[in-house]
Amino acid sequence: MTASIIGPNTITRVRRTLNHAIRDENYYMAHQLYKSLYSRFVSLNDKDSAIRTLHEGIDYLLSKHQNNTATDLSQVFAKCLSAQRFIPSDDIFDYVKDIFKKFGPSLSTERESMLNIVIQWTIEFCPEFPHGHPSLHKNIGYVYWSESNYSSAQYHYLRSSDGLGFAAMLVELHRTRGFKHEVDLFIAQVVLQGLCVRNKIIAQSTFQSYTKLHPAINDEPPFILPLLNFLCFLLKILDSGKLKTYIVLCEQYQSSLIRDPSYTEYLDKIGQLFFNVKAIERRPRHSQHGFLGNLLSSLLSDCDHEGEPSPSSSRPMNVEPLD
Structure with a gap:
């Protein structure tokens, strides 16, 4: 059917037929008519009305617990974003957020399937x-946070630029599920993971917001907790790319870094991404080099190969001013 044949009267x-199906609670017919209405708007090149119709249909079918037909429309919605050459925008992201939230945790597989398609669409255009x-x-991070699914929320916040929202979630998570002495561990993991996915913005903004929002951290740098000082310094030296400074920083705060075994892999990755360090040689956990020993040995080796002086382990180098 051509666009010249499809006009306001057809729509x-x-x-009208859709409204009758809704009145009669004929959900199968309503589902088919929503798809038909969407196709007609596409033929008229009215993409805004097309996407709004799909959102309306998903919302209606979910409200009537018609999960299968709602899932089908959500797939049409997700795939049409690329097929119809939609440009990523806050309006569409709001639609996705609303649909994702209304599917809820009980339909996690269905909504994740839709989300994966949407994410690929944004990568295609951006x-x-x-x-x-x-x-x-x-x-999506906010939706997971509202559901108290902190793990999934963290995954998405790490790939966002909302440091303030991420920090607020972390403060809530620590205060409700963490121990008092872990206040620095919660933000350390996020900063290091953020850097490992090349999101320096989220690492920096979340650190700054967390240290201001958390009631247990009521001071400015230098902090009472050494691990917070390490993170503060690390974020400041990233742009310099100076391997010597990175080595000294890891050495000086080694006693704080051994609190979490996962930090070694994070620091190894950060060294590769920001300081041109080769991946460290993996050795058994009982290696005589001890925790972080393999990482520091690798850093020192790379430093020697680059012709930079190797800092003495018995006499720490002076770190260049970081301000």
């Missing part, structure tokens, strides 16, 4: 965001 007739658009991840 009106389909809408290749500068290889993990997906930050605003989309912000919206």
